[in-house]
Amino acid sequence: MGSKRKVIDKEFKMNAVQYRKEHPELTYTEIADNLGVSVSSLNRWVKQFDSNQNEDSGDQSRLFRGSGNYSSDDAKELARLRKENKDLKDAIEVLKKAMRIVSSQ
Incomplete structure (x- = not known):
């Protein structure tokens, strides 16, 4: 390993x-x-x-x-918000796909 x-x-x-x-x-x-x-x-x-x-x-x-x-608290907060934003966008995409699957049945 x-x-x-x-x-x-x-x-x-x-x-x-x-x-x-x-x-x-x-x-x-x-x-x-x-x-x-x-x-x-x-x-x-x-x-x-x-x-x-x-x-x-x-x-x-x-x-x-x-x-x-991170160099500052602001940089740390910005990184956290960017990650949260990405996670939320990913969740929206999953929900959109689920809606398409459900509506096609």
Whole structure:
């Protein structure tokens, strides 16, 4: 069966990026092996951190945000409403099909 993905928290990612910045003499492969993560993950975290630092806001709330984590209550509410809207549209389609079946008999 498939293996579960390891969930890595934001603090670990920040520490990994900081370690990379403090030890430029080490390769990404060496650091990733030491931390027990993939090289691609470490590289992605460093790029995300650098990208966030280049934006003048300095807001780190968006940094390393996983799926399902919303930037604000409004974004969370919007996602909930969109899902509810989709569910209601699906229910209407089911009812329309049922009405066609019943009316054709």
